[in-house]
Amino acid sequence: MNIELRDGQPLRPGEVRQVLHIAEEAEAADGSPPLSEQFRLSVESGDPDVTHVLSYAAEPALAGYAQVRAGSGEEPPSAELVVAPDWRRQGVGSALLAALPQDARVWSHATGRAAAAADAFARAMGLEPVRSLHVMGRSLVDGPPWPAAAVPERYSVRSFESGRDEDAWVAVNAAAFASHPEQGALTRRDLEQRMAQPWWDPQGFILVVDESATGDTDHVAAFHWTKVDPPDGDTGEVYVVGVCPDRQGEGLGKAVTILGLDHLKARGLRDVVLYVDEDNVAAVRTYANLGFTDREVHRQYARRP
Ligand SMILES: CC(C)(COP(=O)(O)OP(=O)(O)OC[C@H]1O[C@@H](n2cnc3c(N)ncnc32)[C@H](O)[C@@H]1OP(=O)(O)O)[C@@H](O)C(=O)NCCC(=O)NCCS
Numbered sequence: 451m452n453i454e455l456r457d458g459q460p461l462r463p464g465e466v467r468q469v470l471h472i473a474e475e476a477e478a479a480d481g482s483p484p485l486s487e488q489f490r491l492s493v494e495s496g497d498p499d500v501t502h503v504l505s506y507a508a509e510p511a512l513a514g515y516a517q518v519r520a521g522s523g524e525e526p527p528s529a530e531l532v533v534a535p536d537w538r539r540q541g542v543g544s545a546l547l548a549a550l551p552q553d554a555r556v557w558s559h560a561t562g563r564a565a566a567a568a569d570a571f572a573r574a575m576g577l578e579p580v581r582s583l584h585v586m587g588r589s590l591v592d593g594p595p596w597p598a599a600a601v602p603e604r605y606s607v608r609s610f611e612s613g614r615d616e617d618a619w620v621a622v623n624a625a626a627f628a629s630h631p632e633q634g635a636l637t638r639r640d641l642e643q644r645m646a647q648p649w650w651d652p653q654g655f656i657l658v659v660d661e662s663a664t665g666d667t668d669h670v671a672a673f674h675w676t677k678v679d680p681p682d683g684d685t686g687e688v689y690v691v692g693v694c695p696d697r698q699g700e701g702l703g704k705a706v707t708i709l710g711l712d713h714l715k716a717r718g719l720r721d722v723v724l725y726v727d728e729d730n731v732a733a734v735r736t737y738a739n740l741g742f743t744d745r746e747v748h749r750q751y752a753r754r755p
Contacts (some may be wrong), residue, residue, distance in 0.1 A: 458497030
């Protein structure tokens with residue numbers, strides 16, 4: 451088996467086509483895309499923090515592909531891998547995995563039987579699940595109704611205002627997600643990048659504010675940033691919900707989640723999804739109580755210590 455590494459180097463156009471082709475074949479065979487959005491985008495772009503691993507069992511046909519991205523700060527690198535359906539159970543996956551850094555964490559986005567295959571593969575390779583990300587969803591037109599939002603009297607509700615709320619939001623997001631590696635690290639620049647996306651809609655970025663707060667950045671008590679991507683689609687996303695830590699326990703998380711659901715329903719959308727870490731018990735419980743159920747589970751595997 452021939453393994454080729456592209457460390458910080460972009461793939462050549464022919465390689466990009468082959469990688470996307472086996473990803474499509476895997477999706478058709480497995481019923482779920484093997485690469486998540488960021489990894490798929492990096493197949494086509496020359497991202498310096500990314501290493502591509504190509505496995506040729508019989509050149510010129512590509513049999514498998516893996517991608518590793520450097521983790522932010524202290525985080526270990528994360529990886530995704532896919533083997534073309536015709537080349538499975540022939541050691542390609544094992545060879546790709548052996549080419550990854552020892553501490554890399556490997557994502558499985560598979561569902562159903564493919565998830566069981568990924569799990570069997572990971573365990574055979576000495577990996578164990580270390581993190582589970584649940585995709586939960588509910589209908590906005592059917593299913594159990596959600597209650598009216600109960601916002602305590604001293605707060606008011608309004609949409610995010612560009613040029614006014616950026617620093618306050620970055621501060622409350624960092625505080626609310628202090629123990630969440632990716633979300634808590636978002637900077638003003640990251641926020642502004644998202645504000646430049648076609649799906650950006652400040653009307654769907656709901657803030658619960660304390661107008662009596664005196665500091666520049668302490669007026670945002672809770673927020674629910676909803677996302678509709680593509681903007682003309684019929685599915686909305688609970689993109690991020692956060693409550694300032696010193697205001698937790700007042701019912702703001704539930705209230706602001708409901709305000710977002712009301713907004714998405716009023717936009718005429720039919721369905722809503724969200725991503726939540728399994729160990730975020732409070733959030734999972736809030737969503738389950740509002741009628742969300744599991745749609746998919748994405749797992750991250752790591753080598754046993
Ligand atoms: C999971 C995947 C990468 C495995 O690739 P592969 O090339 O078939 O894996 P290997 O041939 O190296 O398998 C190594 C061992 O893993 C285990 N394994 C692999 N696939 C398995 C399956 N479908 N069922 C049970 N065990 C399996 C076996 O122990 C196997 O050894 P064996 O064939 O000698 O019994 C491949 O099925 C795939 O691309 N799936 C879709 C993408 C995905 O889920 N990626 C996340 C992986 S964590």
